[in-house]
Amino acid sequence: MLPPDMISEILSRLPVKTLLRFRCVERTWCSIIDSQSFVQLHLHQSMTTNSYHNLILGSREGLYSVDLDSIDKAQLIEPPVSSKGFDCISNSCNGLILVMSDPLVPPVLWNPLLRKYKILPDAAIEYLAPLLCLSKVFYGLGYDSRNNDYKVVRAFEFCNQTSRAWVCSGTEIYSLKLNSWNVVPVLPNMI
Amino acid sequence: MSSSTELTEKKVFLLKSLDGVIFEVEESVAVQLEVIRELIEGDCARPFISLYNVTSEILALVIEYCKHHAETCSGGTSATIADEDLKTFDNEFMNVDENILLELCSAADYLDIKSLFELTCRTLASLIKDRTIIEVRKMFNVENDFSVVEEKAVRKEFAWAFK
Structure with a gap:
């Protein structure tokens, strides 16, 4: 043995x-x-x-995975939580990706090769006032090698619901290890 | 003035296998065995070096591999031709019985020959990639130590991977 x-x-x-x-x-x-x-x-x-790399592409019909070792065929893959047929995906990081379906719904951390996922908890920042609405949300996924942790950055801005004028922006960071969001100093400007 | 025979004389080392067979190898071959590099450099390799974990059958193959790699790399051919030559050699060299392959992998690990270890690991991986669980157990000589219920549960966790 x-x-x-x-x-x-x-x-x-x-x-x-x-x-x-x-x-x-x-x-x-x-x-x-x-x-x-x-x-x-x-x-x-x-x-x-450079082996066993996959390219994941989004189209209106859904998400496709292409095995880079046999690039001639694309396979339709089912995201873990699908909303209205089209999901937005983040950058990939060590084989993990984020799936975003609706700006108000927390994103899902997805390992497509293991077909495992985790729905992230609700973000820390609550909606400031009923007259404000989220106008933009951006997500980024990264690996924190110092803490061996995966982190998600969420940057967003609120605008006035009626005038659509920018009101404020914010940033939060999610840690997979802590399974929680942390607010980081607010971006003073528009994104 | 030193004679020309002295100038061209190559340093040789004696390697003794587990079953007591002694092999004479040139320095260019011996230095590829990282595990004995210190002995060689410290001039502590006399009268011979005992390699307790490698049989003569496997050691002969390991020496053949290192010799070919040493000759190709010092042969004065261009890097691309040498690369191609090594690839062809490596492919043919891996065309051996599975048990020999496992022993070669083990020897490469023990003797710390990185390129041979990489080659044998890669070859073994591609050999088993599409094999059934039962075939893999047999090849690696391992017993199934799961109970029927446990194995079923492990299988169920990623049932789609068995399709």
Whole structure:
């Protein structure tokens, strides 16, 4: 039998779908594949060897995933929460993406290869007054390597519901580890 | 003045396998085995270096690999031709029985030969990629230690991956 470190090295060169099957081989393989260190190793392998990369494209019909190793076919993929047929997606970060459907609904953090998702909690800032409405919301997803945490930045602005004039802007940062939003100093200007 | 034989004389090292077979290798080959680099550089490699985890069958293959890589890299050919040559060699070199491949991977890990470790890991991964769970267990000589209920539960977590 090979030592677990070697098994990890071999497994880290396999695509995600195969790994999900191989969790059934035995307990040791399952705990290797589920471990945080293996996730990092697999990500590192994929990045350094440019393998198993997917391109996700949005169109009016929905989201498509293209396997960059066989670029001739696109597969329609189902976002975890679909609103009116069209979902907006953020940048990708280590295989994760954010799916936004409605500005007032919290976005969903999605791992399309694992088909797992997490609905983010409601944002911290409440709507300031009934006469104000959200006019713009922007999301960005990033990895905080210092804290080994994924973060979502949400920048938005409110305008007056009747005049549509800009009133204020704001920024919040979500931490996956803390599973909460934090308000950061307000942007003084329009976005 | 030193004689020409002295000038061209190459340093050689003796490597002893697990089953006691001694192999003579040139320095260009020996230095690829990172695990013994310090012994070589510190001149502590006399009379021979014992490699306790590698059988003579596998060590012979490892030496063949390192020799070809050393010769190709110092052969004076252009980098692209050398690259192509190594690729062809590596592909043919990996055309061995699965058990040999597993042992080569293990030896490359123990001897710390990065390129051979990478090559064997990559080859093993592509070999098992589309295999069934039962085939993989057999190849890696592992027992299924899940109960029927547990295995079913693990399978259910990502049932779509089995389709």
